Structures are given as structure tokens and as C-alpha cells.
Amino acid sequence: MILTRRAALATALAAPSLALAQGDDSLAKVRAAGVLKVGNGGAFPPFEFMQAGTLTGFDIELGEELGRRMGLRIEWQVIAFAGLIAALTSGRVDTLITAMTWTADRAERIAFSTPYYKTGIAAGYxxxxxxxxxxxxxxRIVGVQVGTSGERYVRDNHAAAVKEIKVYNEFPLALQDLVVGRVECVVNTQPVLRWNIARNSRVRLGVSPIWDARDVGINTRKADAGLMAEINRHLAAMQADGFLASLDAKWFAQAG
Incomplete structure (x- = not known):
């Protein structure tokens, strides 16, 4: 499911000189601090979840590896998904590494790196x-997580046709209501649906094919071109040396 880098975004790797010419010091600031503050939703397994009180998952390992390659300590801040973009734009965190899928609306507010994962909208039912x-x-009674691309997909395309849209603050809560029958389906990204449904032993749930392909990226503020260029440089190296493929195999090979 790893996505090769799109040619259209490859030009972002040339951004450091442009950023410096425009006086962007975002990369210099994090290097001076020695810390990269990263926002994460904390409840979207297997990308991120709490296990025995410790934040873990695909995105956590990706972030820690990025920090190692950049020579920075990663400071994780767990923030409710609906508040992540505000936390970034307000300066509370430097980046988001939290399985954020690209949408036109989000891209107007925050920057997206070259993709590190290929996903898509689907339903668990x-x-x-x-x-x-x-x-x-x-x-149908449809469950969605607030602020996600799944919620936007349902509202933009099928709000008039569904019986009811139930909104949840976190994905596991939506899945829990699917298991017990309070909703008939949950719309979110397919790899996450498959991973979680494969680990449910109470009822045999189904997963649809992907309806709308999406790219997942790391986020910075739009003005922080220098920092984004450095992130893209390391993502390209992770793609080339197999690190991203190893994460995919570790976290999604048994998605069901």
C-alpha cells in the first residue's frame, strides 16, 4: 500500500533555496531547539494508539525515525483529531504526523508532504x-469520525441518501458502535478498517472496496517551506531504502 512519490510533488525537494531566499527560518528554528514538536491524534490504530500507556503505531515509528535522521528529539503531543489543524496553525506544534489524508480544504490551510502512504475511503459494515x-x-445509519475525510465524503456525496449520520470523536468509538449494532456501517479509510475489523472477534464484519483513493502525508504550516523540504528529503530516502515498506509490512501485512 506504500505510494511511490508523485512527480507533481517532487519539486518540493528544491524548496530549501527558495525558502532561504524568502527568509523562512522554520528548519533553523527546530534545529536550534533540538526538538520537533509533533501533533498526533492518538486513537487511529494501527497508525497511532495507546498501548499500556505508551503511544505506538505506524506513525509513531515514522516520526521517531524522522527525528533520528534529522538529529532531533521528537516531542509528541496527543490532541483530539478535530483540533489537530488548529494546533499546527497556532504554533502549538511544528508538524502533524497523524495519518492525515490530503483534501482540497485541508491543503488550503496546511501543507502536505510527499505521500508516505496510499489509502482510500471505504466502509466497514x-x-x-x-x-x-x-x-x-x-x-443506512452511518458512523463517521468528526473532522475526517470519511465524514466529509459522506456529507458531500451521500448526506441526502443516508438515514442518519452518527458522529464520533474517535474512530474506536465508531467501530465499537458498529460491533454492537448502533450503526450499520462506518466510513473511514480502508486499511484502518481492515486492520481493526480483523481483530474483532465478536461479529463478522465486512469491508468494502476503496471508493475514493487518498494520499497520507506529514503536515507543516504553509509558510514553513524549509522544514517541509527537509521532511520531504527524508521521506524520499525512507522510500528508497525500504524503511516505509518495512513499516507497511509490520503494521498492515496482517490487516485481514
Whole structure:
């Protein structure tokens, strides 16, 4: 599921000279501090979740490796997903490493790195249902996580057709209600749905094909071109040396 770098975004790797010419000191600031403050939602397994009181997952390992390669200590700040973009734009954190999928609306507010993961919108659904096409959402009670691309996809494309949209602050809460039958399906990203559903032993849930492909990236403020260029440089190296592929194999090979 790892996505090769898109040619259209490769020009971002040339940004350091432009950033310096414009007086951008974002990279110099984090290097001087020796710390990269990273926002993370903390509740989107297997990208990020708490295990025995410790934050873990794909994104956590990615962030720690990025810090190692940049020579910086990573300071994780767990923030409710709906507040992550505000935390970045306000300066509370320097970056977001939290499985943020690219959308046009988000790209107007924050910058996206070259993609480090390929994903897409899909549905997890109750036994006896066949929600394999977006049109199959019609008349259903649909669970979504607030602020996610899954919520926006349902509202933008199927709000008039569904019976009800139930909104949850965190993805595990939506999945829990799917298991017990309070919602008929949950719309989110397919790899995460597959991973979590494979680990559910209470009921046999289904997962649809991907309906809308999405790219996942690391985020900075739009003005922080120097920092973003450095992040892109290291992501390219991680792609080339197999580190991203190893993360994919570790966290998603048994997604079901």
C-alpha cells in the first residue's frame, strides 16, 4: 500500500533555496531547539494508539525515525483529531504526523508532504449487509469520525441518501458502535478498517472496496517551506531504502 512519490510533488525537494531566499527560518528554528514538536491524534490504530500507556503505531515509528535522521528529539503531543489543524496553525506544534489524508480544504490551510502512504475511503459494515458501492449507503445509519475525510465524503456525496449520520470523536468509538449494532456501517479509510475489523472477534464484519483513493502525508504550516523540504528529503530516502515498506509490512501485512 506504500505510494511511490508523485512527480507533481517532487519539486518540493528544491524548496530549501527558495525558502532561504524568502527568509523562512522554520528548519533553523527546530534545529536550534533540538526538538520537533509533533501533533498526533492518538486513537487511529494501527497508525497511532495507546498501548499500556505508551503511544505506538505506524506513525509513531515514522516520526521517531524522522527525528533520528534529522538529529532531533521528537516531542509528541496527543490532541483530539478535530483540533489537530488548529494546533499546527497556532504554533502549538511544528508538524502533524497523524495519518492525515490530503483534501482540497485541508491543503488550503496546511501543507502536505510527499505521500508516505496510499489509502482510500471505504466502509466497514454489519453482517448480512452488502455495502460494496457508495450507493449502498442509502437508507443506512452511518458512523463517521468528526473532522475526517470519511465524514466529509459522506456529507458531500451521500448526506441526502443516508438515514442518519452518527458522529464520533474517535474512530474506536465508531467501530465499537458498529460491533454492537448502533450503526450499520462506518466510513473511514480502508486499511484502518481492515486492520481493526480483523481483530474483532465478536461479529463478522465486512469491508468494502476503496471508493475514493487518498494520499497520507506529514503536515507543516504553509509558510514553513524549509522544514517541509527537509521532511520531504527524508521521506524520499525512507522510500528508497525500504524503511516505509518495512513499516507497511509490520503494521498492515496482517490487516485481514
Amino acid at each position: 454489519r453482517p448480512g449487509l452488502a455495502i460494496d458501492r457508495p450507493e449502498d449507503l442509502a437508507g
